[in-house]
Amino acid sequence: MAQRQVLSLRTAVSTSAGLASAAINFLACVEIAEYAGGPSVWIALLVSGGLIVFSASNFAELSGLYPSAAAIRVWTRRGLNDSLSLIISLVYALTVVFVIAADAFVLAQAFHAAVPAIPGWVWITALLLLVLWANLRGIRMAGRIQDINAILLLITLSVIAAVILWKGPLPPVRQFFHLGHGIFQSIALGVFIYVGFEWVTPLAEEFSDVRAIPRGMYMALGLIAIAFGLFSEALTVIFPRPGELGSTLIPQLIAGQKALGLLGFWWMLFITATTAMTTFNGGLFTASRFVYALAREKVLPKKFSRLNAHWVPSYALVAIVVLSLILALIIFATGQYAVLINAGAGVEGLVYALSALLVIRLRKKEPSRARPFRAVGVPWVTAVIGVVFLLLGTAALFTSSSAVPWAFLFIAALSLLVTLYVYILLPRIKGKAKVKRLEMTSEETTE
Amino acid sequence: MTMLPILEDFARACNSNARLRQMNRDWSRTIVIRTTDKGESYWLRSENGSIRSGEGPVPDVDLQVEGGEEIIRAVFSGEMSPTEPYNAGDLLVKGRQDDLMRLDIITLLIWGE
Numbered sequence: 018m019a020q021r022q023v024l025s026l027r028t029a030v031s032t033s034a035g036l037a038s039a040a041i042n043f044l045a046c047v048e049i050a051e052y053a054g055g056p057s058v059w060i061a062l063l064v065s066g067g068l069i070v071f072s073a074s075n076f077a078e079l080s081g082l083y084p085s086a087a088a089i090r091v092w093t094r095r096g097l098n099d100s101l102s103l104i105i106s107l108v109y110a111l112t113v114v115f116v117i118a119a120d121a122f123v124l125a126q127a128f129h130a131a132v133p134a135i136p137g138w139v140w141i142t143a144l145l146l147l148v149l150w151a152n153l154r155g156i157r158m159a160g161r162i163q164d165i166n167a168i169l170l171l172i173t174l175s176v177i178a179a180v181i182l183w184k185g186p187l188p189p190v191r192q193f194f195h196l197g198h199g200i201f202q203s204i205a206l207g208v209f210i211y212v213g214f215e216w217v218t219p220l221a222e223e224f225s226d227v228r229a230i231p232r233g234m235y236m237a238l239g240l241i242a243i244a245f246g247l248f249s250e251a252l253t254v255i256f257p258r259p260g261e262l263g264s265t266l267i268p269q270l271i272a273g274q275k276a277l278g279l280l281g282f283w284w285m286l287f288i289t290a291t292t293a294m295t296t297f298n299g300g301l302f303t304a305s306r307f308v309y310a311l312a313r314e315k316v317l318p319k320k321f322s323r324l325n326a327h328w329v330p331s332y333a334l335v336a337i338v339v340l341s342l343i344l345a346l347i348i349f350a351t352g353q354y355a356v357l358i359n360a361g362a363g364v365e366g367l368v369y370a371l372s373a374l375l376v377i378r379l380r381k382k383e384p385s386r387a388r389p390f391r392a393v394g395v396p397w398v399t400a401v402i403g404v405v406f407l408l409l410g411t412a413a414l415f416t417s418s419s420a421v422p423w424a425f426l427f428i429a430a431l432s433l434l435v436t437l438y439v440y441i442l443l444p445r446i447k448g449k450a451k452v453k454r455l456e457m458t459s460e461e462t463t464e
Numbered sequence: 465m466t467m468l469p470i471l472e473d474f475a476r477a478c479n480s481n482a483r484l485r486q487m488n489r490d491w492s493r494t495i496v497i498r499t500t501d502k503g504e505s506y507w508l509r510s511e512n513g514s515i516r517s518g519e520g521p522v523p524d525v526d527l528q529v530e531g532g533e534e535i536i537r538a539v540f541s542g543e544m545s546p547t548e549p550y551n552a553g554d555l556l557v558k559g560r561q562d563d564l565m566r567l568d569i570i571t572l573l574i575w576g577e
Binding site for chain 2: 095
């Protein structure tokens with residue numbers, strides 16, 4: 018049976034790399050380099066990337082087993098149970114809000130550096146409202162533009178970093194192998210650079226060749242490691258003392274200027290804007306459709322399934338943008354952007370641990386179901402990598418420059434609220450809906 | 465019992481809904497519906513805002529929907545929204561997400577929430 022409109026391997030690579038490459042990654046590189054102690058940042062990124070390769074093979078197996086846009090919702094429901102699946106999916110979907118808020122913050126800092134007369138919070142508000150307006154009207158960035166942007170970002174980062182490293186002066190060789198006291202946190206936060214590579218799996222239904230997803234993910238991971246690894250190294254050349262690294266909120270603009278002068282500054286500003294816009298575009302679309310699907314499933318208020326004249330789930334979209342805006346403004350006011358990076362790295366680390374558990378459980382629960390791709394090292398290597406991610410995720414959540422682990426508290430509070438909703442509020446909502454349905458049926462029967 | 469009458473009713477419901485006809489006027493798609501337990505194959509064809517149904521294999525498929533007969537029957541007769549079995553992994557789809565979303569919107573407009 019011929020099937021039309023299928024996606025290619027190139028799209029799998031660019032989607033995976035593009036979704037992982039958020040503008041907040043520029044600031045994450047600074048934090049990772051700081052904890053690594055400088056030029057040895059490449060070790061942290063290599064180790065976290067190596068571990069993520071195993072996680073990618075888990076996602077590839079799960080995606081082949083149940084190719085679905087509902088991805089993690091389906092896998093956790095099959096591998097665990099409905100309530101746990103709902104809690105995990107909701108918390109996981111909220112990481113999209115973190116990334117959108119973080120990118121709005123980074124973009125605002127970059128625009129403010131270029132046009133200092135306009136305060137950052139005005140940029141944040143204006144940009145998010147602009148994106149909301151475009152999305153409400155059903156205007157989306159074409160997939161092709163998204164593909165080009167992802168590749169352009171990776172090439173730009175590599176070229177700019179190569180120029181900086183070539184100009185030098187390079188640090189002594191031993192510093193490239195000197196492990197700072199925070200190397201474990203550095204590896205844990207290194208996960209953040211790759212966060213989102215697996216968000217290509219919800220597109221599994223659109224690929225005719227099931228091998229495109231694992232291949233695309235592996236290639237994207239390699240490209241991300243090279244581009245962001247070089248960029249992080251370049252940052253340690255610009256800021257030779259690790260203590261200086263955290264002093265800037267626009268490392269990408271400084272790197273651009275250092276490499277190519279004013280042209281580099283403006284080019285990096287352009288790249289920051291397109292990268293953030295890609296994040297907004299992909300993030301808002303995915304998250305709003307996820308909220309819509311949950312509302313259709315009757316686990317979120319039915320208002321979220323309402324569609325506007327452009328067939329866009331407007332309530333879901335507005336809710337996500339408002340949440341992102343509030344979070345971005347809080348981050349802008351407090352300057353605590355690292356909380357979002359640590360929280361994002363933490364949640365993703367835990368999700369990667371979960372992917373290992375799901376692969377093992379589903380191999381036992383559904384052994385005869387077709388698996389076009391089989392994860393390597395199941396069960397023992399998978400279990401060990403799962404435990405490592407559990408530790409890395411926990412370490413990322415507890416990483417903090419102050420005495421209070423804000424990322425942990427933030428995620429713990431969020432998880433608690435979601436759990437209370439699923440176990441206490443949701444049964445009541447469902448109960449009421451059932452009664453209403455029965456009343457309607459009995460009225461129809463009487464008539 | 466064949467599922468064709470259910471799909472014919474579904475197509476009739478779509479064609480008698482003015483908002484749906486307007487929405488689907490530029491949505492030309494062939495949707496294949498396959499029951500995994502019985503191995504039966506049906507199709508829906510949307511063209512110029514109108515939907516037709518039929519039985520058997522067709523070429524150039526845009527969207528393929530697969531599931532157990534009971535689930536397919538429930539989805540296309542309005543007893544269940546497609547999202548419920550889809551999120552449970554009981555309804556599998558091959559095709560573009562926009563088309564899948566469109567199919568869900570069609571059921572929403574016919575049978576409501």
